[in-house]
Each structure stands twice: as structure tokens, then as C-alpha cells.
Amino acid sequence: MENTVKILNEVIGKIKDYNKKYGINIDEFHNVLFVTSILLALLFIFYIIFILFAIFFKKSKTNKVVLLLGPCESGKTTFLFKLKTDKMCRTVPSMKENVAFVFLKNIKKSKYIQFVDFPGHPKLAFGIKKYLNITNVIVYMLDSSDRQSLKYVAENMLELFMNKAIVKRQIPIIIFCNKTDLCNSRPKKVIKEDLEREIEILKMSKYNSLEDDMNDETECFLGVNSEFFRFERAPIHVEICSASIKNNNVDEVIELIGKYY
Template sequence: MQDLRIYVAIFDLKWRVWLRVLFSIKIRPRKPQQVCLLGATGSGKTSCFLALRNGKASATVPSMVENRCELSLLKLANSVGKEKKEAIIAAAYSRGVEAAAATAAAANACITRLAANDALDASIFLVDTPGHPRLRPAAAAAAAESSILIFFVDAADKPSFKAAAELLFDLFCNPKIIEKKPSLLLVVNKTDKPEARGQQAVIEDLEREIERVRVCRQASLDAEERENALVGIEGHRFILDDCPLPLCICSAAVTIGDLSAIPYFIIRHTTT
């Protein structure tokens, strides 16, 4: 009988200790993924940031400071209302941008399905980085901490392609970014402007500019440094298919509310 009491006491003590340990453990919520908006000055990053955060587009001036906010995926999905989405799709068709309109329509339909399945019960950290050349190190640091990169190119400002190419090349050479392998969406923005170049023309111009940057940079390196900093395929002209990150491309007109596939891209790469 005495032995039984001892066993019961030991069991009770172990049970109490186990319960204390169990209740002392704090379940940490999953840290939201970070989404980084990148691009040259004036490419539309801050306009997109405000459109996603506030649900409406607004005109901005080039920013010299970083903007941050936490955003629920459900709010992101509703960043453009149903009527506005339908108007944007119709406007895209009227401008002859059938592919962009079809992409936007498919993205909106997918977001609707995700919302119905409660797949949007999560948040992201949205970071808008300045595009000024002096602030590129800060932008690169933010990109290295992000799992999704949204890179903007101003389709209506061909001279800005050189700065965009330099930024992209720096991203492709950054070892921390390459190791993390964030998903990259290249946004050909401001397609509503009369002087805007088409998406394919912008891609070809960017590829030529990136190739010029690559040749110039590698000419100043020794053999070992060139091997470590190689972007693309040696002996071949650079094309975006050789990008070291998972890459998608879309067209948009952020200032008129046409976010195209941007919300869908973020949601798809956050919920999968």
C-alpha cells in the first residue's frame, strides 16, 4: 500500500510538471512574409503601395524614405473593388491589351475562389523602397529580407531603363538574394500613357541595358571575381529567361487603378 502511494505521488508530480511546461510554452504566430516594392525613381512603387494599402490609387512624388505597413491578404484582395476591376478589364481590352486584360480577369477570379476558401486569413509586410541611387544599399537590404519582390519599370520613360537595368543587375548579383530565391514580378507600369512602349519592347530594351551593365561590370573584374559574379550564360547575350530568380512579367497602369496581376501574385506566393 505504501509503495502504491509512492507511485501515485510520483505520477502526480510528473503530471503537474508536464502541465506547467505545457502551459508555459507560448505558441508564436507565423511571421508575415515581406513583400518589397523596387524600381527606379518615378516608376510607380509608392503609387502601388498606397493603392494596396488604401484601396485606391493616388498621385505621388518620388520618395526619399522607406514606407512600411502590415496588410491582410483579404484587404489586399479587395484593394480594387469589383466594379473598378470590371472597368479596368474593359479598359484594357479597349486599349488592345488583351493579354493584360485576360491576366487581370483570371487573377481576380482566382482571388475570389481563395477568399471563399478562407485562404486569405494571413498578413504580409509591404515595403516601398526609394529608387534614388544613393539609397540603393537600403533597397538591396530590404530585398534580401523579402520572399516576394515586385519590380517596377516606367514604360513611358525609356531613359529610365538604364537605371532599372542597373538595379536588376545588382539584385541578380546579390548573394543573399540569390540564396533566399524570392519570387520576382516585373511590372511594366504606366501602360496607359500615350508614349508608353509595349511590354515586349520594354523587355527587349531591358535585356539590352542589362547586357551593357554586365559587360561593363565584368570588364573591371579579374577571372575569379567574374566567375562569382556571372549573371546569365557565359558567352551568350543576357535575356530575362536567364534570370536567377523565379520570374513573372505583367503590365499595369497603377495610377488609374489597374494593378493587373500584382495582388494575385502576392497572394499566390504567400498562400502556397
């Protein structure tokens, strides 16, 4: 403490010497020092605010992902390309995800939303884990004319319903029945009933295989054993819509996506 006082006295003494020698006004010097201190403090506060804003903006931005899932040839990449460019395109099955920011106008507040088009190849399904913590809504696309993929889609649905991260965050799922322009396409009501029937079969198979290891958590994912599966009883919110990307009839699915932004 004594050393600090001694140093301060020496500094004051030197300032007085400079004042005598060069005619510096001590009061003016104090005023300049005070104003400079205020400006530096304000600059520091603005810097902190900027850092906090940047962190918040980055967090809010990365938590607005629409995850496009579904079998190959269901129209995921075509849908993303259509949203981004308002044009149709011919695509081939991809082995890696496509990421794009899309400006959606047909929602309450027009904004840029990040879409992730994830490959439909079964061997790549494990890769969705890295996106689940930043996903707002899952859009599961299927070909409404493809009856052969029904069991595969039902298996995917059950896996999503049993995914702990999805259930914990209550990530909603929009089932997008695409290609309604085809003459052999099925109405969404029929697709819904067919999927519920297939999921019920898979659910009972899961129950039988896990009977010895059943717990409340598993029952929450699979539903009550005695009740026939319905999407209304799923552990997360599910909505179903039908559309045709080819006919530019996608307003319903865009409106549903907009509900979560």
C-alpha cells in the first residue's frame, strides 16, 4: 500500500513539473482523462453487447433447421431445389446431405430458413444424429404412388418415435405425401391408415422381442400394448399433408412448416 501511494505521489510530482515547464493545465488534463475513461467504458460495454448478440444470433440461427427425410426418389432434393430456385430439376440419389438457406414467403413472417436434405439410403440413416439438436421440424417425404416402400416408411417412423433425442425435444414430424399428380397415387387418408397398420405390426413385434426388458420409457415410445397405433397417440406431434411438387402445389406443406417458425 505504501509503495502504491509513493508511486502516485511521484506521478503527481512529475505532472506538476510538466505543468511548470510546459504550462499544462491540470484541470484540463483531468477533464480529458475523465472523458477518455467514459469513452473507453462505453466502448467496452458496446463490445460486450456485440459479443452477446452474436452468440444469441448464432444460436437462434442454428436452431431453425428443417430436416428433410424419406426414401430415395421421394422428391426431397427436388423439393429443396424448387423452394430455392422456383424451378424443377432432375435429380439422382445423393450419398451426402444437401444444405441450403431458403427464403420462405408463404408464412406469417417471411424469413430465411435452413433446410437439410438428408440422403434416403438406409446405410446413411445413422447420420441424422448430428442434426437432431438443431432441428425445429422434420419433414418426412414419401411417394404417394409407391406401395412397395410402405413397410420401409413405417420402420422409419417407428425408429423416429423411439429416438430419445426427438422425443425429448418434442420435434414435430410433417409427413409429406408427394407426387399426388400421378394417376396411381393414394389419398393421404389411405396412406395414414396403411402406415398406422404397418406400424402396429412392427410395434407388436417390438413388444414381443422386448417383453423381458420393458420399462415405462419403452412403453412411452411404443404406446400402450392394448391400443391400436394411431398417429394421434404418437409420442410426438405428427401432421400429414399431400402435395405435388411437379404441379407446384406445395402451399400446404410450407404453411405447416411455417407454424414452427
